[in-house]
Each structure stands twice: as structure tokens, then as C-alpha cells.
Amino acid sequence: MKKVLLFVSVVMFFSCxxxxxxxxxxxxxxxxxxxxxxxxLSQMPLQCMxxxxxxxxxxxxxxxxxxxxxxxxxxxxxxxxxxxxxxxxHWMLVKLLKEFPDLENRTIIKQxxxxxxxxxxxxxxxxxxxxxxxxxxxxxxxxxxxLKLAEELHTYEDPLAKELESNLQPLTNFIVNKYIDxxxxxxxxxRVGEHTNTAFGLAFAWxxxxxxxxxxxxxxxxKRAKEFYYNDINCPIIWEPSGFDFLSPCLEEADLMRRxxxxxxxxxxxxxxLPDLQNSDYSIEPAQILDRTDGKLxxxxxxxxxxxxxxxxxxxxxxxxxxxxxxxxxxIEYSLPNVVGDSYEGGHWLASFAIYALSNAE
Numbered sequence: 001m002k003k004v005l006l007f008v009s010v011v012m013f014f015s016c017x018x019x020x021x022x023x024x025x026x027x028x029x030x031x032x033x034x035x036x037x038x039x040x041l042s043q044m045p046l047q048c049m050x051x052x053x054x055x056x057x058x059x060x061x062x063x064x065x066x067x068x069x070x071x072x073x074x075x076x077x078x079x080x081x082x083x084x085x086x087x088x089x090h091w092m093l094v095k096l097l098k099e100f101p102d103l104e105n106r107t108i109i110k111q112x113x114x115x116x117x118x119x120x121x122x123x124x125x126x127x128x129x130x131x132x133x134x135x136x137x138x139x140x141x142x143x144x145x146x147l148k149l150a151e152e153l154h155t156y157e158d159p160l161a162k163e164l165e166s167n168l169q170p171l172t173n174f175i176v177n178k179y180i181d182x183x184x185x186x187x188x189x190x191r192v193g194e195h196t197n198t199a200f201g202l203a204f205a206w207x208x209x210x211x212x213x214x215x216x217x218x219x220x221x222x223k224r225a226k227e228f229y230y231n232d233i234n235c236p237i238i239w240e241p242s243g244f245d246f247l248s249p250c251l252e253e254a255d256l257m258r259r260x261x262x263x264x265x266x267x268x269x270x271x272x273x274l275p276d277l278q279n280s281d282y283s284i285e286p287a288q289i290l291d292r293t294d295g296k297l298x299x300x301x302x303x304x305x306x307x308x309x310x311x312x313x314x315x316x317x318x319x320x321x322x323x324x325x326x327x328x329x330x331x332i333e334y335s336l337p338n339v340v341g342d343s344y345e346g347g348h349w350l351a352s353f354a355i356y357a358l359s360n361a362e
Contacts, residue, residue: 041092044348047347048081051080061133074125076118076124076125084145090113092352119166126170126174139182144201144202144203155211180217193244206259233273237250244296254270255310258317266318280323282327284307286304301350304331305331308357312361
């Protein structure tokens with residue numbers, strides 16, 4: 001079993017009410033994500049992946065014929081409140097199946113994956129994406145997670161995974177072509193802390209292209225990333241976070257550039273882009289959430305997880321930035337206790353962000 005590491009106490013992992021003190025936050029005990037914890041986290045997407053309501057469709061209506069229930073419009077990815085959350089909930093379950101072969105509820109997980117990602121359902125999803133009014137639907141956040149799901153299925157040596165990958169392929173190919181069509185026409189990158197952030201959308205798409213050796217997509221992403229970001233300096237990370245962020249504009253950019261630049265080139269780049277990051281005493285505090293029932297404010301838990309995976313990505317690939325790992329740990333420790341037992345506003349999506357952060361902690 002592949003081990004996912006996190007510097008956090010067992011008690012803090014799933015306690016929703018316990019408050020952390022300074023000793024907890026700076027705890028450097030190395031623990032593994034256990035199968036019991038994986039079982040508990042897996043319940044979150046399981047509970048909502050076939051829950052049709054509440055639902056935020058985010059569609060553009062050309063006429064009354066465009067209307068429909070979430071399941072009618074998106075028979076594969078209709079649950080978990082919105083399309084992209086459903087997609088990364090499916091990714092998370094595939095990830096846990098792959099990492100934990102003895103997952104307690106693997107039978108029901110496989111059943112639900114098989115029910116949702118059918119050839120027929122995916123072709124109906126594709127029909128929706130081809131609507132003239134939906135040219136920008138889920139661009140590029142949902143696109144990125146769809147390719148992350150496709151990548152996870154491709155690297156999972158399991159008969160069901162191969163079946164699901166094949167079923168998903170028409171939509172995967174369509175999304176790849178959407179990237180290839182869109183990126184040359186994007187004059188300026190989108191530098192926000194929410195769904196449309198360009199750097200995030202390119203990072204996951206690059207992972208897919210790199211894993212599957214899709215040279216056209218990978219080369220295009222590398223070209224556009226350098227054109228967008230190579231000359232950036234002094235990113236104002238002290239301005240972060242904005243009130244609804246779940247992505248860090250500065251760190252997502254760095255997370256992308258570590259992928260597309262050679263190691264020496266990245267070191268030179270990040271010293272100009274985020275110069276304070278190289279200081280061994282660098283610190284940035286986790287974002288705080290004052291109302292966990294507000295779906296926008298709870299985005300900040302997602303920010304803590306996404307900051308963590310960006311910091312791990314730098315630290316794990318460049319030993320001179322190893323001091324960023326405790327900062328990443330602190331961010332996870334702050335938000336992880338809130339995930340299990342959370343209100344639906346956070347519960348429908350935050351487990352995926354937690355798992356992706358944890359999977360990059362090694």
C-alpha cells in the first residue's frame with residue numbers, strides 16, 4: 001500500500017470540535033493516512049455523488065428545451081451540488097481505491113462508479129458540452145478535474161478502471177481538444193483565487209498530458225505558461241487571501257511553473273517571483289473561516305488544502321525549500337478537522353481537496 005504522510009495527530013484528524021493549540025500545530029510526528037481514515041473520508045463523496053438536490057447547474061438557456069433536471073442534463077456527474085465537485089468526488093474515490101486495496105466500502109464505490117461512468121451517460125454529458133450556449137462551461141476548472149480523473153483511471157491497474165477510462169474517453173478527448181482550441185486564444189491569464197484560475201487549469205492538464213504522453217497538449221501548455229508567467233516578479237502573496245479564495249493565485253502559478261521549467265530555471269524564476277519563500281523562517285498563516293455554513297466563506301478551507309499541495313510540490317522537488325513542509329502541514333492541520341461532519345456547503349467537495357493535499361505530502 002502506498003503511504004500518504006501527514007504531520008498531524010490522530011486525535012486532530014477527525015475531531016470537528018477540538019481546537020488546536022500551538023503544540024498541536026507544530027507537531028512533527030509522522031503518521032500514515034490509515035485505512036480507517038480513508039474509509040471515513042470516502043463516505044463524503046459516496047453520500048452525495050448520486051444526490052441530485054440541492055444543485056447548482058450553472059447553465060445558459062437558449063430556450064425552454066434546454067431545461068432539465070440535473071440527472072437528465074448530467075447523468076454521470078449530477079451529484080455533489082455542481083458538476084466539477086461531482087467529477088473530483090469521482091476522482092477521489094478512484095484514488096482511494098487505488099491507494100487502499102482493502103478499502104472497506106470498495107464494493108459500493110465500484111458499483112456507483114460503474115453506474116455513473118457508463119458509455120451512454122458520458123455520451124449524454126458530451127452532448128451537453130456541445131451545446132452552442134455552453135462553449136465556456138466548466139472552463140477550465142471542471143476541465144482540469146475531468147483530466148485528473150482520466151489520468152487516475154489510466155494509472156489504475158484494475159479491470160473496472162480500464163472500463164471506466166474507455167467509457168470516459170469521448171469526453172476526455174473533447175476536453176483535451178477544448179484546451180487546444182482555447183489556449184491560443186487566451187491573451188491574458190486569469191489570476192483569481194477561484195474556479196477560472198488559469199494556472200490551476202493548466203497544471204492538472206499538464207499532468208494528464210505528461211502521464212499519457214500527449215505531446216501536443218503538453219507543449220502547448222508549456223508554451224502558454226511561459227508566455228503568461230515567465231516574466232512575473234514579486235507576486236504579492238501578502239494580499240492573499242481574498243474572501244472567497246480556494247486557490248492561491250501566487251502559489252498556483254508557482255505550482256504550474258515547477259512543472260514546465262527545468263529545475264535550475266525554476267529556482268532562478270521563483271527567487272524573483274516569490275523571493276521571501278527561500279527564507280528558512282518564512283511563514284504564512286492558514287486562512288480562517290468564521291461561518292462554516294456559508295458556501296463561499298468555506299472556500300477558505302479549500303485554500304488551506306490547495307496552498308498545502310502547492311507548498312509540498314515545491315518542497316518535495318527542491319530540497320532548498322524543505323522548510324515549506326511545516327507550513328503546508330499547518331494549513332492541513334487547521335482545516336482537516338472541519339472536513340468530516342461538516343455542513344453540506346463544505347462536505348460536498350472538501351474531502352477531495354484534503355485527499356489531493358495529503359497525496360502530495362510525501
